[in-house]
Amino acid sequence: MTTSNSDAIRVESLEKRFGTFVAVDRISFSVKRGEIFGFLGPNGSGKSTTIRMLCGILMPTSGSGFVADHDIFEEPEKIKKSIGYMSQRFSLYEDMTPRENIRFYLGIYTVSPDRWEEKIDSILDLTRLHDVSDRLTRELPPGWRQRLALGCALLHDPEILFLDEPTSGVDPITRRHFWQFIGQLAEKGVTVFVTTHYMDEARNCERIVMLNEGTIVATGAPQEIVEKAIPDNPEADLNEAFVKLMSRGER
Numbered sequence: 001m002t003t004s005n006s007d008a009i010r011v012e013s014l015e016k017r018f019g020t021f022v023a024v025d026r027i028s029f030s031v032k033r034g035e036i037f038g039f040l041g042p043n044g045s046g047k048s049t050t051i052r053m054l055c056g057i058l059m060p061t062s063g064s065g066f067v068a069d070h071d072i073f074e075e076p077e078k079i080k081k082s083i084g085y086m087s088q089r090f091s092l093y094e095d096m097t098p099r100e101n102i103r104f105y106l107g108i109y110t111v112s113p114d115r116w117e118e119k120i121d122s123i124l125d126l127t128r129l130h131d132v133s134d135r136l137t138r139e140l141p142p143g144w145r146q147r148l149a150l151g152c153a154l155l156h157d158p159e160i161l162f163l164d165e166p167t168s169g170v171d172p173i174t175r176r177h178f179w180q181f182i183g184q185l186a187e188k189g190v191t192v193f194v195t196t197h198y199m200d201e202a203r204n205c206e207r208i209v210m211l212n213e214g215t216i217v218a219t220g221a222p223q224e225i226v227e228k229a230i231p232d233n234p235e236a237d238l239n240e241a242f243v244k245l246m247s248r249g250e251r
Contacts, residue, residue, distance in 0.1 A: 008033045008160050008191035009054060011065035011072075016049050016058065023049045025214040026063060031207075033159075036182060036192045038205030038222075042246055046214040047195050051162055054193075056080045068159045084153035084161045091149065094138035098129050098148050101137060102155065109156035123151040143174030150181070161185065163194040167201065179204050199239040210245055217245045 009031040016024040024046040031037040041047050052058035054067050056076030065072040068082035092101045102120050111119060124130045127147040132140060137148065146166060153161060163182070167175040179201060186192055196202055203222050210218040210225065218225045222238050229241035 006032050007066070008035070009037075009065070009067050009193065011054070012063060014050070014053065014063035014065055015061045016046075016053060017061045022214055024053070024060075027209075027211070027214075027216050029209050029216065029219060031191060031193060033191055034186055034189045035207065036186050036194065036205050038202045038208040039193060039195050039211065040197075040202055040208055040242065041195075041211035044213075045211045047211055048164070050211070051164060051193075051195070054079075055083060055085055055162060081156070082159050084156070084158035085164075086149050086153045086162070086166055087164045092137060092145070092152060094136065096137060097134050098124065098127075098137060098140075099133040101148060102152060105152040105155050111156055119155055123155065126154070127151040143170040143178075146170055146174070146178065147181075150178075154185075158190070160191040160193060163192065165195055165197065167196065167198065175201065199237065199242055202238055210242065212246050 007030045011030075012028045013026040014024060014028070015022070015026045027046075027050070039047055039050070049058065053060050053072060054065070056067075056072065056079035059076075060072060067079045070076075070078040070082065072079065093104065096104065099120060102123050103116065106116050106119055124133050127144075127150070129144060129148060129151075132144070137145060140148070150163075150166065167178050170178070175198070182192055182194070183204070194205065202208060205222065207221055208219065208225060209216055218229065218241075220228070225245075226236050226238055226241045229244050230236035233240075
């Protein structure tokens with residue numbers, strides 16, 4: 001399989017089995033460069049397994065795929081250097097300050113030491129954390145910690161940013177600011193691959209894939225998905241479409 005110059009991610013017939021259990025069942029989709037792309041589904045639908053395959057963490061059972069022009073089977077280490085990843089679970093060190101966390105991850109990402117001061121300043125500016133850069137991270141509000149985690153994921157200037165429920169547990173105002181920031185990143189050419197359980201947030205995505213029980217049940221722009229799922233109700237929203245599409249797979 002080849003990937004076009006406009007695609008940041010492309011997978012075809014991607015499958016992951018754990019013994020006889022099929023976690024991801026031959027799914028195919030693509031993500032364009034600089035696109036905000038939503039990947040939605042209930043818990044246990046195969047979202048996290050797919051992301052782990054795309055990030056070079058988990059080897060697929062079969063299929064094919066490219067991330068940042070790197071083969072997910074043959075070049076997982078190159079993929080890891082080309083992407084940023086922010087998990088829904090806060091993964092930084094709470095007994096360190098924001099400045100110390102940033103310095104630590106600069107070393108992890110092997111950013112040249114002569115760029116460290118510049119990078120520290122730029123990330124503190126970007127995340128608006130300069131005034132609290134020397135406070136312990138555990139003392140910061142949840143939304144501020146999320147901003148720090150996102151900043152650390154951007155330290156090595158990744159082509160693609162994977163965000164796994166990035167606004168889980170933060171207040172509505174922080175969520176709005178977070179999505180404004182995501183939009184700014186996309187305008188600069190960063191591809192954003194995001195999962196969320198908030199359907200109002202998913203409206204910010206240019207295209208969405210909805211996954212249920214390991215298979216794709218819908219794909220397209222948010223409004224297209226609503227109109228296809230609930231054609232007889234012009235007032236329907238994405239949340240109603242999501243509920244209807246997921247219920248089709250219930251046994």
